[in-house]
Amino acid sequence: MPRTSTSGATSSPTPAVDRAFQILEYLATISPEAGVTEIANALDINKSTCYNILQSMARTGVVVRDSRFPVYRLGPKLVELGTASRRNFNHRDDVKQMVRPLVEKFGITCLIAQPLPGYRGFVVTDRYLPRGEDILSAPIGQVYPVNAPAMGRAFLAFEDIHGSAIAPADFGLRTNADLDALLRGADEAREDGYGRSVGEQNQGINAVAAPVRGTDGRVNFLLCIFGYTQHFPDDQIDEVGTALRALADQISYRVQGVAGYSDR
Known part of the structure; x- marks a missing residue:
């Protein structure tokens, strides 16, 4: 494959x-x-242009300027927009009702994550937590890189990248060996219908992820179940992964009208 x-x-x-x-x-x-100077230098933007953009965003609350020091930070308008985006997520209630039984059955967390454009990763848009203590979770808005083992493999399994001219840096990787390993994992996820991570990203944490696809076959969002190994042991990965794949198929069909992995 070209690099x-x-x-x-x-x-x-x-x-x-x-x-x-x-x-x-x-x-x-x-x-x-x-x-302004730090941002302009870091992003190679004309300082005057950078200042004008910051002023425009500050007027709408997208950024705020500190009252004591000449620095800017993200503003409250983004919270409003993010909340609206999450609220307007299509079929959110349907997905929640379908995911909840699986979360309660296995007692581990399920994240809903949407892919960012340009292979920039996945942003958590929703989460479903089981009852209990010492439950692993992730905040709404957290971004995972595209090379995150379970989600990255499940996503790339259904991306048309084989035969394309790609480089390790496109996926946040350093070497061709790392890229080959990621693509092998994607091939395995295509066969299984879900991606897996057995303590790869964080020791003591296992994860599986399955894609929900649209009518064009592309991944609209991912379901990712993850937990500490005491709640999600290695010998349970295949069972949970198979159940998650079936659930993703059901959601794909119910909310997108798309035949899932098991119907191919």
């Missing part, structure tokens, strides 16, 4: 919008508080 990245630069019809999102991502992931 050349296809992520060549292309001009944007709305560069100011692109830069605004770059600024938001910088404040979200790199520096929670930053001034």
Whole structure:
């Protein structure tokens, strides 16, 4: 397989919008508080342009400027927008009702995660926790990288990437060996209908993930069940993975009208 990245630069019809999102991502992931000069230098944006974009976003509450120091941080408007996005997630109530019995049966957490564009990872949009103590969870809005073992394999299993010119860096990896291992895991997930992680991302934590696909065959969102090994032992992975795959198929058919893995 070629190892050349296809992520060549292309001009944007709305560069100011692109830069605004770059600024938001910088404040979200790199520096929670930053001034105009720091942001402009880090993102290679003209300082005057950076200032004007920050001022525009500050007027709507997307960012806020500190009252004591010349720094900006993410603003409350994003909380409002994020809440609306989560509330407007199609078929959220249906998915919740379908996921709940599986969560209670196995006593482990299920996350709903949607893929971000450009193989930038998966953002948690909802979660379903079982009753009990010492339950593993993840916050709404947490982003997992595309190379996260269970979710990454389940997602890439149904992406048309074989034969494409891709590079390790496209998936946050360093070497061709890492990329080959990720793609082998995706091949296994395609056969099984779900991706797995046996203590790979975090020691003592197991996970399985299965895709819910749209009418175009692409992954709309992922179901990911994970937990500490005392709640989710290695010998239970196949059972949970098979049950999660069946549930993802049911959701795909019920909310998307798509035949699932088991109907192929």
